[in-house]
Amino acid sequence: MKKKLTFKRFSIYFDQYLFISITLLSVMGLFFLYSASQGDSSTIIKQSIFVVFGLALMFAMSQPDPDFYNTFSGIFLIVSLLLIFATIIFGKEINGAQRWLNLGFFTLQSSEIIKISLPIFISSYLCNKSLPISPKHTFITLILIGFIFILIARQPDLGTSLVVFMAGIYILFLAGLGWRFISISFGIFVLSLPFLWNNFLEPFQRQRIQTLFDPNADPYGTGWNITQSKIAIGSGGINGKGFQEGSQAHLDFLPETETDFIFAVIAEEFGFIGVCILLSIFFFILLRCLYLAFNARDRFCRLAIGGLSLVFASTLFINLSMVVGLIPVVGMPLPFVSKGGSSLLSFYIAFGIIISMATHKKLMQR
Amino acid sequence: MIDLEERILEKKSFFNRLVFIYLLFGILFSILLYKTYSLQVSSFSDYEIASLKNRTREVLVQPTRGVIYDRKGNILVNNVPSYDLIIKPWKIENLDNFIEKISEIISLDKKEIDYIDENFNKKALYNRELTIKRNLTTDEIARFEVRNFRYPNAFIDVRYSRQNKYPYLFSHAIGYVGGVSNEQLNEILINQEKEQKETLFKYSGGFLIGKTGLENIYDKSLRGKFGKKSYEVDASGKFLEEIEFIKPKNGINLFTSLDLGAQKEAYNQMDNRRGAVVALELESGSIVTYLSTPSFSVNSIANGMSTSEFNSLLEDENKPFFDRAAQGRYSPASTIKPAIALYGIKEQLIDWEFSIDDPGYFILPEDQRVYRGWKEGGHGTINLSQAIIQSSNTYFFSLAYKSDINKLTNHLSDYGFGRNICSDCFNPDIGLLPSPEWKMNNLNFGWFKGDTVNLGVGQGYMSATPIQLAYYSAFLANKGIMNKLSFIKHENKKVDVSNSASKIQKTDWDKIHKSMIGVIEDPRGTAKRLKSLKSYVVAAKSGTVELVSTETKEDYKIIRENKGNRDHAIIIAFGPMPNPKYAVSVVIENGESGGSVAGPVAIAVLNKLITE
Numbered sequence: 001m002k003k004k005l006t007f008k009r010f011s012i013y014f015d016q017y018l019f020i021s022i023t024l025l026s027v028m029g030l031f032f033l034y035s036a037s038q039g040d041s042s043t044i045i046k047q048s049i050f051v052v053f054g055l056a057l058m059f060a061m062s063q064p065d066p067d068f069y070n071t072f073s074g075i076f077l078i079v080s081l082l083l084i085f086a087t088i089i090f091g092k093e094i095n096g097a098q099r100w101l102n103l104g105f106f107t108l109q110s111s112e113i114i115k116i117s118l119p120i121f122i123s124s125y126l127c128n129k130s131l132p133i134s135p136k137h138t139f140i141t142l143i144l145i146g147f148i149f150i151l152i153a154r155q156p157d158l159g160t161s162l163v164v165f166m167a168g169i170y171i172l173f174l175a176g177l178g179w180r181f182i183s184i185s186f187g188i189f190v191l192s193l194p195f196l197w198n199n200f201l202e203p204f205q206r207q208r209i210q211t212l213f214d215p216n217a218d219p220y221g222t223g224w225n226i227t228q229s230k231i232a233i234g235s236g237g238i239n240g241k242g243f244q245e246g247s248q249a250h251l252d253f254l255p256e257t258e259t260d261f262i263f264a265v266i267a268e269e270f271g272f273i274g275v276c277i278l279l280s281i282f283f284f285i286l287l288r289c290l291y292l293a294f295n296a297r298d299r300f301c302r303l304a305i306g307g308l309s310l311v312f313a314s315t316l317f318i319n320l321s322m323v324v325g326l327i328p329v330v331g332m333p334l335p336f337v338s339k340g341g342s343s344l345l346s347f348y349i350a351f352g353i354i355i356s357m358a359t360h361k362k363l364m365q366r
Numbered sequence: 367m368i369d370l371e372e373r374i375l376e377k378k379s380f381f382n383r384l385v386f387i388y389l390l391f392g393i394l395f396s397i398l399l400y401k402t403y404s405l406q407v408s409s410f411s412d413y414e415i416a417s418l419k420n421r422t423r424e425v426l427v428q429p430t431r432g433v434i435y436d437r438k439g440n441i442l443v444n445n446v447p448s449y450d451l452i453i454k455p456w457k458i459e460n461l462d463n464f465i466e467k468i469s470e471i472i473s474l475d476k477k478e479i480d481y482i483d484e485n486f487n488k489k490a491l492y493n494r495e496l497t498i499k500r501n502l503t504t505d506e507i508a509r510f511e512v513r514n515f516r517y518p519n520a521f522i523d524v525r526y527s528r529q530n531k532y533p534y535l536f537s538h539a540i541g542y543v544g545g546v547s548n549e550q551l552n553e554i555l556i557n558q559e560k561e562q563k564e565t566l567f568k569y570s571g572g573f574l575i576g577k578t579g580l581e582n583i584y585d586k587s588l589r590g591k592f593g594k595k596s597y598e599v600d601a602s603g604k605f606l607e608e609i610e611f612i613k614p615k616n617g618i619n620l621f622t623s624l625d626l627g628a629q630k631e632a633y634n635q636m637d638n639r640r641g642a643v644v645a646l647e648l649e650s651g652s653i654v655t656y657l658s659t660p661s662f663s664v665n666s667i668a669n670g671m672s673t674s675e676f677n678s679l680l681e682d683e684n685k686p687f688f689d690r691a692a693q694g695r696y697s698p699a700s701t702i703k704p705a706i707a708l709y710g711i712k713e714q715l716i717d718w719e720f721s722i723d724d725p726g727y728f729i730l731p732e733d734q735r736v737y738r739g740w741k742e743g744g745h746g747t748i749n750l751s752q753a754i755i756q757s758s759n760t761y762f763f764s765l766a767y768k769s770d771i772n773k774l775t776n777h778l779s780d781y782g783f784g785r786n787i788c789s790d791c792f793n794p795d796i797g798l799l800p801s802p803e804w805k806m807n808n809l810n811f812g813w814f815k816g817d818t819v820n821l822g823v824g825q826g827y828m829s830a831t832p833i834q835l836a837y838y839s840a841f842l843a844n845k846g847i848m849n850k851l852s853f854i855k856h857e858n859k860k861v862d863v864s865n866s867a868s869k870i871q872k873t874d875w876d877k878i879h880k881s882m883i884g885v886i887e888d889p890r891g892t893a894k895r896l897k898s899l900k901s902y903v904v905a906a907k908s909g910t911v912e913l914v915s916t917e918t919k920e921d922y923k924i925i926r927e928n929k930g931n932r933d934h935a936i937i938i939a940f941g942p943m944p945n946p947k948y949a950v951s952v953v954i955e956n957g958e959s960g961g962s963v964a965g966p967v968a969i970a971v972l973n974k975l976i977t978e
Contacts, residue, residue: 130372174383176376231420234405234413247421252601272406279399290388294381302377306384313391317398324401
């Protein structure tokens with residue numbers, strides 16, 4: 001139930017279901033991370049600070065009226081874009097990718113911000129357009145999405161750029177994009193796949209896709225990550241090897257245990273049962289978002305809740321599919337569980353906005 | 367502004383589309399869950415094994431080879447320990463400090479320090495041990511052991527080297543060990559259900575395999591079985607802790623029938639002359655002496671020898687690597703006569719009283735070709751026994767003339783010629799027992815009667831190895847009962863008596879023995895000089911192998927100027943009579959006289975075997 005607790009002077013906007021499940025997920029995440037980082041206390045302290053700060057941020061973000069987000073969505077988008085440009089100019093390079101902006105106290109991954117501001121802006125842009133969306137508006141939106149997609153993809157950060165791209169498309173679709181348009185563009189997309197493969201993907205990205213179809217071709221080279229990840233998950237069995245007992249994670253066979261591959265650590269140590277518990281919490285959050293979207297007060301809120309929750313779902317499924325070997329390796333964290341600053345905080349912000357949209361009611365509806 | 371109707375329409379479309387996307391995600395979710403299920407539940411055991419394989423690293427542990435003994439329990443080949451100083455690089459933080467500290471008690475030269483510098487980091491990275499000094503002296507060991515508490519990351523451990531205690535005596539009999547090729551190693555390990563991988567060596571020489579002699583023939587049992595240690599490793603291959611240790615199964619000791627004393631005696635008697643000595647114990651058919659001279663040190667071969675040293679051995683005109691005992695081909699010469707005599711008796715071509723008048727030569731009726739004896743003027747009227755004692759060629763030319771070549775060849779085969787009569791000799795040659803068929807196939811010529819006549823005195827195409835001659839000697843001594851020879855004394859060995867020699871009467875055997883005793887004891891015997899060298903009775907038959915055919919003694923004097931043209935000296939002997947225990951054969955290349963040159967060696971070896 002969305003709640004409005006009325007105190008003497010002000011109201012608090014709060015959704016207990018989302019709040020409890022996200023808090024639960026965050027706390028479980030801390031335990032998983034403790035094991036994945038091999039008991040590194042500084043990592044845990046840092047992550048705990050992020051979690052506490054993130055929960056506070058989520059609470060804070062759910063207080064303003066949705067109209068606030070609607071009104072300022074353009075400014076949010078411009079600020080996000082400025083951050084991305086700043087990253088391109090001043091950003092620091094890690095592992096050949098320039099995605100991070102050093103703010104002194106915090107290293108910001110600017111693409112994580114636009115992941116939220118773009119869906120809100122598009123929701124705001126489309127929420128008062130008549131159905132079906134006219135080609136003009138469709139193209140304006142598509143050009144915006146494409147522009148941002150290319151900006152991020154060139155950092156290079158294919159994972160995030162895909163999520164941003166998908167977020168934009170979700171909202172276009174939810175806002176009522178014509179079926180004819182959808183089927184034509186899908187056809188063009190399929191036909192242009194070879195072109196994209198040859199001209200757009202970096203060699204390492206092509207390699208990753210090839211590895212997916214035959215990880216055994218080079219198990220110690222490009223196939224290493226996925227091979228070791230599958231071994232970790234598979235050897236967990238039904239019950240798992242036990243907390244901090246995962247040999248794949250603790251003997252360094254598994255790559256990126258604290259970030260992208262943390263799900264493999266969970267699967268190894270807690271088995272299929274642990275996986276089911278974890279996934280059911282995620283599933284619950286998604287279902288709750290669906291419910292909230294249905295009951296949102298206006299079109300803007302509906303589109304924003306739908307868009308943001310689908311950003312969350314996409315991130316989640318890209319990460320899980322990658323770790324179990326269904327899709328190529330792309331850098332993508334497991335929401336609320338993986339170690340990280342920007343990506344972690346961005347989801348608290350996103351859910352804060354979702355709660356805001358879901359709990360504020362228009363007076364005339366009462 | 368949108369009107370109400372459109373708003374309802376919009377809301378409915380939104381719901382439908384959101385549900386549509388959620389359904390897509392729902393399908394994805396199911397696929398994901400199924401994929402996880404199949405990894406964790408369906409293929410659990412595969413991945414469990416993969417994970418276990420990932421985190422454990424097996425290291426082979428080398429077994430030590432079996433010790434080789436002589437028949438009296440003397441150690442012939444042993445594993446000699448060397449004490450090496452070994453460190454654990456991953457526990458040493460400052461290498462320079464450590465070297466300085468250890469140098470206070472054990473000095474390290476520049477080469478050793480360079481070796482440490484070169485390998486330290488690599489070994490440290492993977493938690494592997496590093497040997498920093500080999501062959502510590504007892505002083506160094508003592509100095510280290512009393513202070514070992516100061517060096518917790520260093521220890522002394524034993525590494526072995528394979529050592530033959532009598533490196534020149536058993537060069538060919540026991541042979542040597544050496545490095546193993548990758549394919550051989552793979553085969554060895556596959557047989558032991560192991561794979562090639564990192565190994566903890568007990569031998570400083572690494573993997574060993576028997577290259578020649580008994581080390582080669584009994585390699586499998588001497589070798590033992592590899593053990594293994596399992597370590598927990600991380601992804602970089604670093605050893606974390608030992609999980610399991612299956613001890614290696616050391617090689618089985620080999621108790622040979624060789625006799626150290628007799629071997630030494632034979633070696634001293636041969637005095638580096640080219641030749642071979644083989645002695646057999648009659649009851650078991652086991653080899654007690656097996657010597658080929660000149661020989662070489664097997665230890666230098668096994669433990670590393672410079673190329674120039676090796677090449678000088680290889681190019682030595684006396685061919686020390688050549689195993690004359692099992693591979694040297696010599697005409698049996700007159701030593702064949704007892705076998706020919708028994709053929710004549712068996713086939714009833716002659717009896718013991720059959721005499722001929724020996725003018726010193728035999729003329730082949732077919733083409734009037736002359737076959738000469740060794741004594742000018744001949745032996746006069748002579749019977750079979752005297753023909754053996756005095757070694758009359760004429761008698762045996764005429765006996766061979768009456769023989770059927772195919773029957774004779776079969777007969778000689780029973781005596782060990784032309785076949786392998788040793789069960790555990792290294793690469794034995796089978797010599798050559800000629801037949802009309804062989805001659806046609808190899809020389810493209812028909813068999814002449816003259817070839818049979820030559821065979822009657824062990825000359826011509828026929829050749830035998832010293833081990834075959836020893837077998838032949840033992841066969842005569844045992845009266846036609848002999849099994850395959852072996853370097854191991856097999857108790858209760860089933861004896862094979864199915865040969866044609868078993869048809870020979872006991873009295874005929876006795877008469878052969880008596881005649882062969884006469885070779886030494888009779889005043890006219892060809893080896894009568896040996897009589898005084900012993901205190902018991904010995905039966906023998908000497909032979910002199912003509913390398914160049916000459917008409918007269920004068921001609922021989924000319925050709926003997928070249929040492930390589932001189933006759934080979936051969937003798938076969940067995941004793942003590944009348945119940946012989948040992949048989950022996952001696953070949954001395956270019957030794958000229960079977961009786962007086964090869965004979966003393968044979969008697970010395972028999973003395974050692976019989977009187978000690």
